Amino acid sequence: MTEPVALIVDDSSVNRMLLARHLLSLGISSREAADGRSALEALSAGADEVAVVLLDVEMPEMDGYETLAAIKSDDALRHLPVIMVSGVDELNSVAQCIEMGAADFLTKPFNPVILGARVRAALADKRLRDLEAEHAARQAELLETIERQKTELSRFLSPQIAALVSSPEGEQMLAGHRREATAVFCDLRGFTAFSDSAEPEEVLGLLREYHAMMGTQIIEHGGTLEHFAGDGMMVFFNDPVPQPDHAERAVRMAVAMREHFTDLAAKWAKLGFDLGFGVGIATGYATLGRIGFEGRYDYGMVGAAVIIASRLSSAAAAGQILLSPRTHASVESVIEGEEIGALQLKGFARPIPTVNVRGLVPHSESVPA
């Protein structure tokens, strides 16, 4: 840190000499100005260097008031402590200067002990202000970085996960927790054959359209996208944002996707591509949180419901939305279901009774929150 420099403003060279001498014995070097105008010039030329101003109240031409007012109205100089210097018969003027923002005052003749105490206090105050300003600047920079990262994150992650990562309770949520959730798997029938025969540009173009449509539905229904791989996607509900109607949201999303998919499929059919859409949905207790390894983490859901949803999706024929018994129980009143019997799913000992969603019960349309 550089040594503090004081600016002494006094029309009397004798007084300037005397003040400079007292300051020097405090380890403070000084610069001098004979009137307010040259003081302001000196400050604008080297404001960074000056740490405190000792300002005579009564000066011919530009007096202490005017000089003080000019310092206090200048953004670059406002925080500079100003100690007014006056004769004992000028104490009324000093009070006014303090109201105008002067840090303190000194009376002539100077008492070196008091002078030392007041100058040191002003310097300490200045140092504190400087530190505060530095801290605030660093804080602002940090906030800006965080905002930028949040924006970047939200482009790569589900909006809910991006919000979670940057929220105070995020760490706890990310660490893992158990709750009931509904998992949705969906993918395209005939996609493998299609990608084998189509040009890569066609495959990517089609996927873009498909993802855009699916993305809109996921966001609209408040789903959390766990991942997508080619034509397959996994979305879950009720986490990280609690959704009491998670099963219903999942089913409504799937129905909306299927409807929109019909339009896309019709368009693709004209190009000679035959693609179908299948969905599996299951509800159950699961562990949710950060999954992966250092360097690459995802926010994921682990549990039997995830596997059931995945298997149901594989089992679904084009256009089918298959529900696990638990999901079906939650949404029975709002769907028109069709029992398709108990399916023997890989990895499960007992067959699982499954229902296909043919559609929603009319007038059961609810607006997703």
Place this chain on the structure above:
Amino acid sequence: MTDETPVLDQSVLDELRDSVGGDQSFIADLAATYLAEGPDHLAAMQAAVSAGDAAAIVRPAHTLKSSSASLGAMRLSHIAREIEFAGRNGETSGLAERVSTAREAWAQTVAAMKESGLA
């Protein structure tokens, strides 16, 4: 009152010496600065009187008042103070007499400082 005010107030000088830890050479420098500048202030005051410009007398009178007080030259400081206020109030009458009183007080101050070993 002016005549009763000491030309050189030893108590002010003592305080001044104490405040700089008895540094004689600094006090001598301070006195030399004061003695070198005094005639300039007096000349500026005289010029303002000759020009009948009360406003122009304020600055040199103020500075002389202030510097004199710091070195204990209380009589001159008081006279300079009266001249400063007269100047501020735009009084030109009697200003010439006051300035000549100031010159006398200056001569007394210089003599007293020499006597005290300050000059």
